[in-house]
Amino acid sequence: MNKMDGDMYQHQTTEKETQISEEREAILACQAGNKTAYRYIVEKYKTRAYYAALMYTKNREDALDLSQEAFYRAFKAIKRFDTTRNFYTWFYKILKNICLNFIQFKKVRANSSDEFDETSMHPADNSISRPDEIFEKSEQSKYIWKAIDSLNENDREIIILKEFDEMSYQEIADSLNIPIGSVMSRLFYARKKLLKKLELIYE
Incomplete structure (x- = not known):
């Protein structure tokens, strides 16, 4: 590693440590009753929460409503949160349960391609944007989303967590309560299935 690469790595590491520190301070403030501090958490994770929902x-209005509900419930439970843990993996479990309960209530199958609506895959809130703006604006994005949507629930979930939420293997394992080895195996086969579906689309 040359000096430039070393300096860049150190800068990225320091920046990440600063973000973790700021997040922890915000959570501690929330636990002490400071509601305003929670805005930092919401702003940081609202895009990830929206796309997870x-x-x-598969409906933008429902996704926005449910992600907001998840933030509300997380705030109500924030005093029980262990600040030594990763916040988003804890929050994701809350969000996932809300979404699954909603789907069950509405009698909608999460992996049904019949429910797919291309227009619903774009944010309802202009303040929400994808981490990768180029991907969002790409003409090919609708085909990629169609391919992802056609995967079964488990494959779709692990693809989203890794490729879009950019979770580490450990974070995914914590979120899904499965071993890291299972994460790697499921992700490997999910990627193969996704690639095969994309090849069929572009033939």
Whole structure:
């Protein structure tokens, strides 16, 4: 590693440590009763939460409503949160349960391609944007989303967590309560299935 690469790595590491520190301070403030501090958490994770909910609901209005509900419930339970843990993996479990309960209530199958609506895969809130703006604006994005949507629930979930939420293997394992080895195996086969579906689309 040359000096430039070393300096860049150190900068990225320091920046990440700063973000973790700021997040922990915000959570501690929330636990002390400071509601304003929770805005930092919401702003940081609202895009990820929206797309995670959209993965289940396939409807932008429902995804926005459910992600907001998840933030509300997380705040109500924030005093029980262990600040030594990763916040988003804890929050994701809350969000997932809300989405699954919603789907069950509405009698909607999360993996049904019949419910797919291309227009619903775009944010209802202009303040929400994808981490990768180029991907969102691409003409090919609708085909990629169709391919992802056609995967079964488990494959779709792990693809979203890794490729879009950019979770580490450990974070995915914590979120899904499965071993890291299972994460790697499921992700490997999910990627193969997704690639095969994309090849069929572009033939």
